[in-house]
Amino acid sequence: MNKRLFTIALSAALTAFALPVVAQTYPAKPIKIVVPFPAGGTSDVLARILGQKLTESWGQPVVIENRPGSSGNLGADAVAKAAPDGHTLVLMDVGNLVISPALFKLPFNVANDFAPVAMVAYSPHLLAVSTKVPANTPAELVAYAKAQKGKLNYAVAAGMGSASHLAGVIYAQRNGIEWGYVPYKGGAQAITDLIGGQVDVMFNGMVATYPHVKAGKIKLIAISSAKRNTQMPDTPTVAESLPGFLTGSFQGLLAPAGTPKAVIDKLHAEVQRIAAMPEVRERLTTLGAEPSGMSPAEFGNWLKAEIPAMAKIVKDEKITVE
Known part of the structure; x- marks a missing residue:
């Protein structure tokens, strides 16, 4: 060699x-x-x-x-x-x-x-609203948002350009609704304000959001996974009303x-x-x-x-x- x-x-x-x-x-x-x-x-x-x-x-x-x-x-x-x-x-x-x-x-x-x-x-996103929002289903949320036109505030967890922001934009555009976007540095403060009613609606990770749903502090509207979750079989997926919608x-x-x-x-x-x-x-x-x-x-x-x-x-x- x-x-x-x-x-x-x-x-x-x-x-x-x-x-x-x-x-x-x-x-x-x-x-x-x-x-x-x-x-x-x-x-x-x-x-x-x-x-x-x-x-x-x-x-x-x-x-x-x-x-x-x-x-x-x-x-x-x-x-x-x-x-x-x-x-x-x-x-x-x-x-x-x-x-x-x-x-x-x-x-x-x-x-x-x-x-x-x-x-x-x-983990899928949960579409959740403040208990002050008079909506319990995706159809009721869309109808209420259209009636309020631009008056609802959407909490953007982790800042503009985050997965939460993108989910909210696509959901609003595909449903023909408008709401204002309020950016937060992270999901924890966004959820705190959702609980307090300072903001009205948000998509956020299930890990951080679901405990507050179970505690009755916020209302669950839908889940963003492809299939319904076994822990909440009665909760519809967003895709059931918006085919192909999948975030998480x-x-x-x-x-x-x-x-x-x-x-x-x-x-x-x-x-x-x-x-x-x-x-x-x-x-x-x-x-x-x-x-x-x-x-x-x-x-x-x-x-x-x-x-x-x-x-x-x-x-x-x-x-x-x-």
């Missing part, structure tokens, strides 16, 4: 040896999971479930850092620029993942600047691009193990969320497919953040 071939072979062998060593020593220090929204929302709830179990598994503290701003893009940008060693992660929702690229000029590229780790869960809260865990594959694989395997725990599955089910079995590669392919698909919807529906 000549010197050049020997060098290449040695380099390959060292790489193959080094990656498992990286995985064996990971995590070497506390892990930080950035949630780019305020505490109390869907991403925050899921991050804290995941963080607690990771701490128990690996013995390293997992710190949840809420870093809201710019429709969730501020926290995402911080992680995109963090050291790619697996100790700084971000839990992004569908708004950050595939909607923001169509609406904003971002300082990062979702598809290129992150390494997908795991699609943690999917996809929650993805990502690391900075360049994070060693061995670390990504170890993280992914642990997230999947945690998601399969009976107590975690039971809690997710109670919250209305479903764990996802996507591999990191499948997650990456999902991003590459959904980002242009969402851009087309934004363009076709003439959706803007102004």
Whole structure:
């Protein structure tokens, strides 16, 4: 073997040896999971479930850092620029993942600047209204909104350009109704104001919303999943009156691009193990969320497919953040 071939072979062998060593020593220090929204929302709830179990598994503290701003893009940008060693992660929702690229000029590229780790869960949106709104069904809500024409206030969880915003815009446009949009930094404050009657209606993730429905603090009108939910079989889907309507809260865990594959694989395997725990599955089910079995590669392919698909919807529906 000549010197050049020997060098290449040695380099390959060292790489193959080094990656498992990286995985064996990971995590070497506390892990930080950035949630780019305020505490109390869907991403925050899921991050804290995941963080607690990771701490128990690996013995390293997992710190949840809420870093809201710019429709969730501020926290995402911080992680995109963090050291790619697996100790700084971000839990992004569908708004950050595939909607923001169509609406904003971002300082990062979702598809290129992150390494997908795991699609943690999917939960449908709930279409909910204040108890002050005299509507209990989709038809009654549409009729009331048309009668009020522009007087209802729609709460936009996680800022303009979020999944909540997009769901409200498409719903209003397809039903021929008008309402004003009130942006919030996160779902928790939006729900608080919906409970208080300061706003009238919203689409929001089931994880964060359903407990308030069960408590009777807000009224549930419909669910955005393709099929009716077993926990609320009498609640219609939005698609029953608007065929093809499907929205929801996809929650993805990502690391900075360049994070060693061995670390990504170890993280992914642990997230999947945690998601399969009976107590975690039971809690997710109670919250209305479903764990996802996507591999990191499948997650990456999902991003590459959904980002242009969402851009087309934004363009076709003439959706803007102004």
